[in-house]
Each structure stands twice: as structure tokens, then as C-alpha cells.
Amino acid sequence: MARNVTEVAAPESQGGAVQQTRGRTEAGMRAPVDIYEDGEGITLEADMPGVSRERLDVRVDGDTLLLEGNVQFELPKDAEAMYADVRSTVYRRSFVLSRELETSNIQATLKDGVLTVRIPKRAELRPRRVEVRTA
Amino acid sequence: MFGRLTSLQDSLLDEFWRLHQEMDEMLGDGLSSAGGIRSAPRGTFPAVNVIQTPAEVQVYLFAPGVDPKKLDVSVQRGLLTVSGERKIPVHDEATYYRQERFSGEFRRAISLGDDVDPDKVEAKYRDGILQIQVRRRESAKPRQIEIH
Structure with missing residues (x-):
């Protein structure tokens, strides 16, 4: 478990968060993520197929990073479901960021349903290589 | 005290049952209930x-x-x-x-x-x-x- 990016526990419902929509509870989906760290910062990649830029919300509230996306389907009017692995239209996940991360400088990109979030470390806290001089 | 505990358990079970029903409603019946080969x-x-x-x-x-x-x-x-x-x-x-x-x-x-x-x-x-x-x-x- 990452100490610098900790997932916020959400009420489990189909393994995801629960969102209140018009008085009715809609089970959100837990987007699968990869999270890795290098000297410069932390990168988070999340699968959110069907989410367009306009329907994606990446937010930092205090020390919490919130990812939320809505899937847009083009369905014919007289459509009838035959089979469904995906039974929700909302992705939602949140993580608590630790203090050495620079939350004011987060960059997010979305391509083909994959969200990439780059969270840099504060410059003064990045590991610095100490040069060893030969005597 | 035991009476209280039981009613708490009852209400938890009720809540669980309600959620279960809601899930069923939400997911719908008959959606590929039989698994294809x-x-x-x-x-x-x-x-x-x-x-x-x-x-x-x-x-x-x-x-x-x-x-x-x-x-x-x-x-x-x-x-x-x-x-x-x-x-x-x-x-x-x-x-x-x-x-x-x-x-x-x-x-x-x-x-x-x-x-x-x-x-x-x-x-x-x-x-x-x-x-x-x-x-x-x-x-x-x-x-x-x-x-x-």
C-alpha cells in the first residue's frame, strides 16, 4: 500500500463507490488503476472507457484526489439488454495525497478511455543526487 | 439490553435485505442468467x-x-x-x-x-x-x- 497515495474507503457496492442520483442510489464502478512513483512524482493511470473529456472530473479537495467520470452510451430507442458486464454509468475513485506532493500542479490527460494523472513532488523534497568529487 | 441488541440486529438484517432487493431491481432479472458456454x-x-x-x-x-x-x-x-x-x-x-x-x-x-x-x-x-x-x-x- 502506498503511503503517499492512500485510497479513500468507499461503501462497497459492486466493488465501488455509491453515488446519490436524484434520490436514488447508483452503484459506481471502481476504475482499475496503476500507480507508480519515480523521483519526480507519482503517476496514476485509470481505465475509464466511455468517458469523454466533458464528462470527466478530476478534482483535488484538500488532500483528496477525486476521479469521477460518466459513461456516455449511444443506445437506439427500442434497445433491449441481452447481456451486461457493465451495469453502471459512473466511475468514481478517490485517494488521499500525502504532504510532499504538489497538489497545485497536477496534470491530467485522457486518451481512448485511459486517464493519466501526474502528481509532482514538491521541488525541495525531490531526492537530489549528491555529487561525489574525487579528491 | 438484549432486547435492544436484537432489534439492532433485526434492523441491520432489514437493511441488508432492502439493499439486496434494490441490487436485484437495479441489475435486472433475466440478463444472461444462464451462462453461455x-x-x-x-x-x-x-x-x-x-x-x-x-x-x-x-x-x-x-x-x-x-x-x-x-x-x-x-x-x-x-x-x-x-x-x-x-x-x-x-x-x-x-x-x-x-x-x-x-x-x-x-x-x-x-x-x-x-x-x-x-x-x-x-x-x-x-x-x-x-x-x-x-x-x-x-x-x-x-x-x-x-x-x-
């Missing part, structure tokens, strides 16, 4: 939704970050097969905390029924969803019979 276990990449209308069957594959050129889509005898690969690069120098995303080759087979026309298949890829539209044969469409 070629169906994949839950959580298999890519996730699939299938809908139908009298004129066509539409298949949605939730395949984010896939190069559409590397997808192979075929329809044969009412069976749609989609295969491809999503290779996620691993950064050797980085420390990984989570690796939940699927990486590798995948294949899914979806039975569309006997009345689909394998010559009328269209596929498009947008925002990580591959949408495949397969039309039914003209003769298979239900016809409105006029009563004189």
Missing part, C-alpha cells in the same frame, strides 16, 4: 455489453487504451469474436503501488443468434469503447401484418 468470468477484460433491437444487435466492448488497428473482429455463424492485445509498458525504474489494469492478449466470443448477417457489420472505436453493430437478416425481422 463461451461466456467469460466476471471481470474479464474487456467488459462486454450487448443490446438488441428488432433490426440489429449492438455489442459494446470496454477496451480502453487499445490501438483499434490491432483489434481483430470477425463474425461467423452468429458468433462474434474480438481479439487483440493491450500491452501496458512497465517502468522499471519506478516503484509500483498498484497494478490493477489488464495487460496482455485478450479474446472474447459473443453469441449473437442465428439471424445476424455477417456481411453487415460495422465497428467504431471511441473513448475506449469498441462499438460493433451487426444487422439482422431482412427475413428475420418481425413484420407488421396489415389487417384489412
Whole structure:
């Protein structure tokens, strides 16, 4: 478990968060993520197929990073479901960021349903290589 | 005190039962309740939704970050097969905390029924969803019979 990016526990419902929509509870989906760290910062990649830029919300509230996306389907009017692995239209996940991360400088990109979030470390806290001089 | 505890347990069970019913309602009955012989276990990449209308069957594959050129889509005898690969690069120098995303080759087979026309298949890829539209044969469409 990452100490610098900790997932916020959400009420489990189909393994995801629960969102209140018009008085009715809609089970959100837990987007699968990869999270890795290098000297410069932390990168988070999340699968959110069907989410367009306009329907994606990446937010930092205090020390919490919130990812939320809505899937847009083009369905014919007289459509009838035959089979469904995906039974929700909302992705939602949140993580608590630790203090050495620079939350004011987060960059997010979305391509083909994959969200990439780059969270840099504060410059003064990045590991610095100490040069060893030969005597 | 015990009376209290029991009523608390009762209310918890009630709550659980209510949630259970809500889930059932939400997910709907009869959606592929019988597993097809070629169906994949839950959580298999890519996730699939299938809908139908009298004129066509539409298949949605939730395949984010896939190069559409590397997808192979075929329809044969009412069976749609989609295969491809999503290779996620691993950064050797980085420390990984989570690796939940699927990486590798995948294949899914979806039975569309006997009345689909394998010559009328269209596929498009947008925002990580591959949408495949397969039309039914003209003769298979239900016809409105006029009563004189």
C-alpha cells in the first residue's frame, strides 16, 4: 500500500463507490488503476472507457484526489439488454495525497478511455543526487 | 439490553435485505442468467455489453487504451469474436503501488443468434469503447401484418 497515495474507503457496492442520483442510489464502478512513483512524482493511470473529456472530473479537495467520470452510451430507442458486464454509468475513485506532493500542479490527460494523472513532488523534497568529487 | 441488541440486529438484517432487493431491481432479472458456454468470468477484460433491437444487435466492448488497428473482429455463424492485445509498458525504474489494469492478449466470443448477417457489420472505436453493430437478416425481422 502506498503511503503517499492512500485510497479513500468507499461503501462497497459492486466493488465501488455509491453515488446519490436524484434520490436514488447508483452503484459506481471502481476504475482499475496503476500507480507508480519515480523521483519526480507519482503517476496514476485509470481505465475509464466511455468517458469523454466533458464528462470527466478530476478534482483535488484538500488532500483528496477525486476521479469521477460518466459513461456516455449511444443506445437506439427500442434497445433491449441481452447481456451486461457493465451495469453502471459512473466511475468514481478517490485517494488521499500525502504532504510532499504538489497538489497545485497536477496534470491530467485522457486518451481512448485511459486517464493519466501526474502528481509532482514538491521541488525541495525531490531526492537530489549528491555529487561525489574525487579528491 | 438484549432486547435492544436484537432489534439492532433485526434492523441491520432489514437493511441488508432492502439493499439486496434494490441490487436485484437495479441489475435486472433475466440478463444472461444462464451462462453461455463461451461466456467469460466476471471481470474479464474487456467488459462486454450487448443490446438488441428488432433490426440489429449492438455489442459494446470496454477496451480502453487499445490501438483499434490491432483489434481483430470477425463474425461467423452468429458468433462474434474480438481479439487483440493491450500491452501496458512497465517502468522499471519506478516503484509500483498498484497494478490493477489488464495487460496482455485478450479474446472474447459473443453469441449473437442465428439471424445476424455477417456481411453487415460495422465497428467504431471511441473513448475506449469498441462499438460493433451487426444487422439482422431482412427475413428475420418481425413484420407488421396489415389487417384489412
